[in-house]
Amino acid sequence: MSILVYTEAESGKLKKNAFEAASYAYKVAGEMGTEVTAISFNVSDNSDLGKYGVSKVLKVEDEKLKTFHARAYASAIAEAVKKVGAQVVILSSSTDSKYLGGLLAGMLKAGYVPNAVAAPDSVQPMVVKRMAFSNKGFAHTEINTDIKIIGVSNNAFGIIENSTSLQEESFSPEAGEKDFATRSVEVDKVVGEVTIADADIVVSAGRGLKGPENWGMIEELAEVLGAATACSKPVSDMGWRSHGEHVGQTGKPVASNLYIAIGISGAIQHLAGVSASKVKVVINTDPEAPFFKAADYGIVGDAFEVVPKLIEKLKEFKAQNA
């Protein structure tokens, strides 16, 4: 009996969401009176997992599994579940983890609750509060199966230190031919840039910017803050920015600590998609824009005047607080 957490990595390094998933797993394990086992793929240094409550890590070191491969990773995790007798599997809410979630639910015949926004309401029975209706509501969902899968919403639980002594064990899953029937041929990803999924701060802009040529100041503001850039649906529909930046109900969800909306009026679909962000700032010329009702802080003003000033003052602030 154990809790198994899939700790995600990129280029051999554990990601921030791995520590949040581990923290969540530790909480669940405590309530169930058991311990946390992690599974990691080709991670060079797993020792940080011990800081967040992991007692044992199953280390997969296999050239074939060097980069994410949904089916093969899911098979390996399912094998690990059986090996350690895990009753609960914890995932994050990254694109890759959500890819795995459905596959694992099918392989393990397990109930899967993605987008969990808090520690379980109870573990016996297992009831988990999760996002529903694209953040317009929450569901308290009971998992009825013996093996249970929970996907932790980004930034919802937090990274919590719990020092444990970490035991490392090599694990060689039996990957079959069939596991590699879908092959990655090319990954097109900007290296070194903060992604919306991982960002603590997201700077987002809408139609109020008037044209794609005006995004320079948005990118500069994001750079000063170490933030990811995002945009509203009309902006991506008009091709001003790529689809990958579209946040909202039909785009990407945002769950950052700070979300800054510039020239975005705040359609209900947009507000739903960003509502999981902890603090929201709006900058808009129209004081009646619906976003002012959803925001914590607001400036009524012209983005073309406010944003450059904000960049200048933030640079001074960063220089003083460096």
Added chain:
Amino acid sequence: MNILVCISNVPDTTSKINFTQDNTKFDPTGVQFVINPNDEFGLTRAMWFKEKQGATVHVATVGGPNVESTMRKALAIGADEGIRINAEPTDGYFVAQQLAEVIKNGGYDLIIAGRESIDYNGGMVPGIIAATLDINFVNTCIGLEIEGENVKAIREIDGGKETLETSLPLIIGGQKGLVEESDLRIPNMRGIMMARQKKLNVLEPVDSDHATTDKSFDKPAPKGPVKLVDAENVEELIDLLHNEAKVI
């Protein structure tokens, strides 16, 4: 090529969400239902395969008689035939088992589902079907080309995209990018008339477990009023974000 598009009947994106029966049920009063947006991008891509590569396109859903208007819309857009599994879509695992049965019996080469439905946001149905039927699966799919058995698919990843090669039979979890927003079709009068003649088969559900149960719902706590900062005084905003909100 035989394509099955799996469709979910969901509240329109502009809907206000309310719950009823002591917050144990979604309240559909006054709500307009539509084809789940992620599914509609997939359906539109399926129309492209029909028109350019001679594919046949069936649509399937799990739901009561109330979902038939959404099914008729899918038929009016151009799907050839509809299948409704007559059961409440209570949880993702159950829905996936129902659709898997239809897929197994229907001999489909390509199954198109949405990345997630915008109501319960489970995002698990295509993955569970893939695992249950042991077929290839590409999630968050934003590009799909098929030549014979060979498939080139593009999936969205955090911060970019990945190109994959795979083969039929395949299931995808689709989203915007499969086609553009401007490619979506509004059914015309001829399509609507023809849809009335098309077959909409009703099947009874197969036995399956309900892996999860939504016990109750609630809504986000109401927000306090926004704190306004003068446009001439952006330092105050920085101060508030640093000292009060503690986010920078």
